[in-house]
Amino acid sequence: MDRLKTSLCGIEFKNPIIAASGTFGYGLEFKRFTDLNKIGGISVKGISLHETEGNPMPRITETYSGMLNAIGLQNVGVEKFIKEKLPALKSIDTRIIVNFWGKTIDEYIEVAKILDYVERVDMLEMNISCPNIKEGGISFSSSPEALSQVVSACRKVIKNKPLIVKLSPNVQDIKPFAKACEDNGADAVSAINTLIGMAVDVERMKPVLANITGGLSGPAIKPIALRMVKEVYETVKIPVIGVGGIGSWKDAAEFILSGASAVQIGTANFINANICNETSDGLNEYLERKNINHFSEIIGKAVK
C-alpha cells in the first residue's frame, strides 16, 4: 500500500489512518478485534501528570447519529502509563501518539517533559480542548493568546518529539487558534475535538449526563469538522490531521480532499473495531480506481 505510506512531521507512517484519542484506550483493548500492526498510528487516551478519576456516571449517551461523552479524561497518570501500559505496545508495529493534558501550564510542562524522553512514544498530541473538565482544558482554548502561552511553554520543553495540538471547535473562529499553534512551534494540528452538547431525560426531567453537558462526536459532526479542516488548511502551512465523524473510507477521503494530511477515526471504533483497517483498505482501492499514485496528490484538492 505504497499509495498510503506517508511522513508526518518527519515520522514515517504506513498509512495516514490514526485511531483517535479517547476512543482506543491504551491500544491493547482492541487487540482481539483488529490487527493493530496495520493501523497507521494510535493516539492513546489523554494522559495527565496524576491519575484522574473522571466524572460521575452517566458519562455517555447516544444522540441522533452521534454520542455525547463526559468521561472527564479518566486516566492512569503518566507514571503508570509508562510503567504499565506502554510496554505492552512495544511489540506492535504502529506509531504511538500520546495525547496529554494538564490543569495548569505547569502540569502540561511536567507531563510533556516526561513523555519527551520516552522511547516508544513517536509523537505528542496536546489536548487543549477537552470540554469535560472544569479546570484547564477549555480555558486554554478560550483565546488565541491563552493557547499561545501553553503551546510555547510546552514547545520549549519538548525537544525530541513532534508536537501536535488538538484544536477545539467550540470557538467563534478556529483560524486564529490554528495560527497561534503554528506561530508557537507546533508541528501539526488536529481538528476537531468534540462539540459541546446536551441531552435531557424527559422521564426524569434531568440532563442525561451527570456532567450536564458532554462532547458530541460521531457522524453528526462531520460536516462541521470538514468545514473547520478546510479553514485550518487554508490558514497554516503545518499539516492538518482531520478528525470528526469519520466512519468509512469515503469520509476519510472527504477530509483529505478538504486539506487533511492524515485522519483520525474516533467514535466509529466503537461500532466497528476494525474500522481503521477497513478505511485504509478502502482508501487504497479508491486511489487505485482513480489512478492516483499517492494520496498526498489529493490533499486539499476539493478546496483549492
Place this chain on the structure above:
Amino acid sequence: MKATVVKNTRISDKFGYLELKCPEIAKEKNAGRFFMISPHSDSVYITDTLLKRPFAICDITSEETFTCLYMITGRGTKILSEALPGNNFLVTGPIGNFFRFEKDTSVALIAGGIGLAPMINSARKLREMGIKVTLYYGGRSKSDILMYDFLQTICDELFITTDDGSLGIHGNVLVPLKENIQNYKKIYACGPNRMLQAVTDLCSQNNIPIDVSLDEQMGCGVGACLGCIITINENNEKVKKRCCVEGPIFDGTKVDWDSLIR
C-alpha cells in the same frame, strides 16, 4: 464480525427474541457473558442509532446459533425487533466475565424482567453440571413473564412472582426467596438495580454470597471508552471498574448501589 438473523420470534408487543448465527459467539461455554449488536442491519450505512447495544447471550441453540432476548424500550430495540431472517448485523463478542458455578453447591438464580436472559443460559449450565436448577423470576404482571412453559422444562424448581399478583406469587422475588434463602450456598441475580440491591441486602443479612449481573449504558464494549463505570467498594476504597470487561458480573455486596440507583 457479523451475525445473521435465523429467526425473529415476537413474544408480545414488548418482548421477543432473535436467533442469530455467529459461531464465534455460539461456541461460548460459560454462562453470563454478553455481546454487542448494532441495531441496524449492515445492508445500508445508517448512523442514526449509532452505538452497538449490549445483550446477554440468552440460549445457545446449536454450534453456530444462539438467542438474544430483547425488550423494546427505545429506538434501537424497536429497529432490532423488526429484524428479518437473513439480515446481517455487526456484533462484538463474547464479552465480559461469567458466572462461576461450583459443583455440588446449592444455588438459586434470580431474574427480574429482561434480566431473565442470562439466566436461561445459566440454567442450562447448572443442569449440565448436575446442579439442581432453582429460578426465582419476577415481573410487574403476567405479560412480563416470558416463556413460562419453556422455563419449566429447563428448571427443576421455578418460583414466579408478579407485583400485581396476576401470575404466581403476589409480590416481588424477595417474598419466596426470604422463605428459602438459608437453603442456598450462593445466589446469582440479574435484573433492575433496585431488585438487585434488595436481593443483595437479603443475602448480606444471611451471610450468603451473591453475584449480580449489571446492565450499564455502554459505548464500545471493549473497555476503551470508560463510559460504563461501576463503582466497587474494595478495601475501604471506591474503585472504578468497567462494566463491559471487568463485569458485567460483580460481587453484589461490594457494589456501590447509591451510585447506580439514580
